[in-house]
Amino acid sequence: MSKSLAAAIGCASITVAAVASAEPPAGAAACSGCHPASTHVTSPVPRLAGRDGAAIVKAMQDFRSGTRAGTVMDRIAKGFTDEEMQAIAAWYATQK
Numbered sequence: 001m002s003k004s005l006a007a008a009i010g011c012a013s014i015t016v017a018a019v020a021s022a023e024p025p026a027g028a029a030a031c032s033g034c035h036p037a038s039t040h041v042t043s044p045v046p047r048l049a050g051r052d053g054a055a056i057v058k059a060m061q062d063f064r065s066g067t068r069a070g071t072v073m074d075r076i077a078k079g080f081t082d083e084e085m086q087a088i089a090a091w092y093a094t095q096k
């Protein structure tokens with residue numbers, strides 16, 4: 001999977017839609033309804049596509065532990081393990 005993802009990133013001529021659909025990890029579909037998987041989409045929800053993966057994981061962990069308050073993310077974050085958050089964050093970080 002990482003091989004094809006790297007290939008997709010390396011190919012500058014690939015379309016945005018193709019990159020955005022490049023094998024999202026389990027659970028990512030639960031995020032992309034609110035957080036678009038493309039930086040080209042305008043959304044009132046904070047952008048995750050193209051963001052630093054470590055920052056996404058940190059925010060998720062803070063929501064889960066209650067360190068950071070959210071309207072919905074505190075509840076959503078409780079449904080994910082660290083491994084799932086890392087996989088989803090790494091995927092979002094590669095989305096353009």
Ligand code: HEC
Nearest residue numbers: 030031034035045046056059060070071072073074076088
């Ligand atoms: C129902 C819509 C919804 C879903 C689904 C959702 N989010 Fe969020 N997310 C939000 C909103 C709204 C915020 C702003 C904080 C709040 O109000 O809870 C947010 C904030 C965040 C932030 C902080 C961003 C920042 O810039 O501060 C992260 C990271 C995040 N979400 C990750 C995720 C991940 C990963 C998933 C999937 C597991 C996910 N979200 C699913 C609506 C959603």
